[in-house]
Amino acid sequence: xxxxxxxxxVHPPKELYEKVAAPPYDVLSYSDCENLARDNxxxxxxxxxxxxxxxxxxDCHSEIVYKKAKExxxxxFNNRYLVQEDEEIFYVYRQVMNGRSQTGxxxxxxxYDYINGIIKxxxxxxxxxxxxxxxxxxxxxCQSEPVFLSYKSFLPLNDIIQNVTARSPYIDFIxxxxxxxILWEIREPSVIQSVVxxxxxxxxxxxxxxxxxxxxxxxxxxRMDEETKNSGGKEDREYHYFMAVVFPDRDLRIMAYNRxxxxxxxxxxxxxxxxxxxRFTISEVSSNDKDGGYAPESKKEFGMxxxxxxxxxxxxxxxxxxxxxxxxxASILQNNILEPxxxxxxxxxxxxIDFIGGIKGTAYLKSxxxxxxxxxxxxxxxxxxxxxxxxxxxxxxxxxxxxxxxxKLLSGITLHxxx
Numbered sequence: 123x124x125x126x127x128x129x130x131x132v133h134p135p136k137e138l139y140e141k142v143a144a145p146p147y148d149v150l151s152y153s154d155c156e157n158l159a160r161d162n163x164x165x166x167x168x169x170x171x172x173x174x175x176x177x178x179x180x181d182c183h184s185e186i187v188y189k190k191a192k193e194x195x196x197x198x199f200n201n202r203y204l205v206q207e208d209e210e211i212f213y214v215y216r217q218v219m220n221g222r223s224q225t226g227x228x229x230x231x232x233x234y235d236y237i238n239g240i241i242k243x244x245x246x247x248x249x250x251x252x253x254x255x256x257x258x259x260x261x262x263x264c265q266s267e268p269v270f271l272s273y274k275s276f277l278p279l280n281d282i283i284q285n286v287t288a289r290s291p292y293i294d295f296i297x298x299x300x301x302x303x304i305l306w307e308i309r310e311p312s313v314i315q316s317v318v319x320x321x322x323x324x325x326x327x328x329x330x331x332x333x334x335x336x337x338x339x340x341x342x343x344x345r346m347d348e349e350t351k352n353s354g355g356k357e358d359r360e361y362h363y364f365m366a367v368v369f370p371d372r373d374l375r376i377m378a379y380n381r382x383x384x385x386x387x388x389x390x391x392x393x394x395x396x397x398x399x400x401r402f403t404i405s406e407v408s409s410n411d412k413d414g415g416y417a418p419e420s421k422k423e424f425g426m427x428x429x430x431x432x433x434x435x436x437x438x439x440x441x442x443x444x445x446x447x448x449x450x451x452a453s454i455l456q457n458n459i460l461e462p463x464x465x466x467x468x469x470x471x472x473x474x475i476d477f478i479g480g481i482k483g484t485a486y487l488k489s490x491x492x493x494x495x496x497x498x499x500x501x502x503x504x505x506x507x508x509x510x511x512x513x514x515x516x517x518x519x520x521x522x523x524x525x526x527x528x529x530k531l532l533s534g535i536t537l538h539x540x541x
Contacts, residue, residue, distance in 0.1 A: 124240060124273075125232040126321040127363060128210035128314050132264070132537035134164075138203055140295045142166050143303070143534040146267060148251075148334070152182075164203050166534040168194045170258075170266050183254055188261035195262050206539060211309050212317055213536065214286045215367055218302035219529040225283050226369035227317060228268065228536055231327065233343040233364060234357045236336060240326050241271070242514035245333045246522075248470075255338030256345075265339060265538040268365045269332035270531050272507070275370040278320045282313065283370075301529045327368060328514050331527050339364035365538035367531055371507045377480030378417070378504045379526040380487055381455065382496040384474045387465045391429060394498075397463045402435040415484020418503045421451045425501030427488050435459075446512040451503045452521040459500075470522045477523040480504065 134142040141164035150158070155171040168175060172191040173182045180186060198204040213228035235241045259265060273279070286306045293305040308314055329336055346352070346361050356362075386394045395404065407425075409432065411417045416425035416432040422442060426433040437454050447453055460466040460475070469475050476496075478487060487499040505525050513520050 124321045124324045124327055125235055126227070126229045126318060126368070127232075128212045128308070128317075129230045129360075129363070129365070129538055130207045130210055131213070131228075132204050132206045132539050134203060134534065135205055136293060138164055139293050139303075139534075140297070142203060143295075143297055143532050144170065145299070146530055146533055147171055149530060166266065169198065169262070170533060183250075183257075185257075188257045191258055192261045195264060195266075204537065209309070210314075211307055212314055213292075213308065214283055214306040215535060216287065216302075216304040217529045217532070218304070219300070222375065224369050224373035224375075224529070225287065226367050226373070227279075227283075228365070228367050229317070230363035230538060231269075231271070231366050231368075232357060233340045233362050235327070236340050239517075241329065241336070242326055243329045243333055243336070244510055244514045244518075244520045245329070245524075246519055247333050247337045251334045252337050252341060255334055256342050259338060259342045259540070260345075263539065263541040265335075265365045265540070267332075267335060267533045268367045268531055268536070269336045269339075270330045270527065271327045271332075271366045271368040272330045272371050272374055273321075273324055273327050273368060274511070275372040276320065276324060278323070279317070280370060282316060282320070286313070297532055299529070301532070303532055303535065305535060321368075327366075328371075328511060330369075330374065330510070330525070331531070332366075336364060361540045363538070365536065371511075374507055375528065376504045376507065376510070377526045377528050378502045379452070379523045380478045380480060380502050381460070381469075381500040382476045382478055382487065382490050383460070383464055383466070383498050383500075384476075384495075385497050387463065389463070394428075394463065398435065398459055401441045401458045402437055405434050407432050407434045409484075411484055413483040413485040415488050415501060417484055417501055418451075421449070421503045422454070423503065424451070424455060425484065426498060427484075427491050427501075428498045430492070432488075446509070446516045447518050447520065450505060450509060450513075450520060450524060452505070452524040455500060455502070456521055479526040479528075481526070481528050 144166040147170040155167050155174045159165050159167045159174040169191050173187045215228050216225040291304045292307045296302050343361050407416050418424050422437045424435040426435055466472045466475050484501050490496045
């Protein structure tokens, strides 16, 4: 049984949505944040990445950064760049990118559903990144960005979405990333109750993106329980809920998450090809996609670009392991090339490897090698939602950088105030 509730959303006034909305905090470099914030006093970046309003030599994890976020949030309220609803409501949120749309509910889900495995994860988190978001919540008493969740498509919920989206939207605008963002309110008590009741019929939800945000919300709630002596008590205080956008799996698209490696671990190109041919069938290929590169056609195949040539690599049957995690493209590449031949034991920390979202295409991958920035790049077959569900249902974790969702959730559509 999944618990979801409406909430007194914080959001921009209608006329400011386009100016307040910003990309997620964790996909931006400092210079990106500077550029977004410099000429836009309304940008949510002033809250999610408040270090942009401090001297450059300030550590982004210092206390003054979180206090600045709180100060900026108060300024946004005082100046009415953000306002809060008087009543608890749900939203339906649609994003349209390159002719595709994904449409889901915005509401709040319970931290104890996460703790009890009803909200399932597939990725490890880093304590330092968790702590950063916990401190942000502690200081602002606000969740400024949603977690991206999915459910296995369920007809009654899909019908609610269809009915709500048949009427005129509350907001409809195109963000800087060329994604159309459309928002509908759900204010009718009967429809709100129907959303709550139908989510209760689901066995679980799955985290698609936002593992650090969800973990931070959970740990903040546990700290608050400890401070307020609520351990084992009520589970329905506002801080027991975190804001999420929940999409049916039928709408979601995972793109490839490609790899670029800076050197061949002291191997010549010929030696490297001999090594990997022990485990892969290799053939030189021409372009097979619109970008002029090579995109693999199954999870057992990889594209590889090196010294002006594209290759197709297909794992040999004896090296393929039929397991929810070990059969993933990211696992096959890691266990059969990156670690044994290129010496990359931990891709999360090794400075010799970078990860490139499939949104950039294979032409960009090719350019990474042509510009001599990397020695070799690998184009990956995208992870599927079915694979994500299998790993999560098995209680296992995917390798780092296994999924790249597009479009990214826009921040600033709604915020969740905890006090």
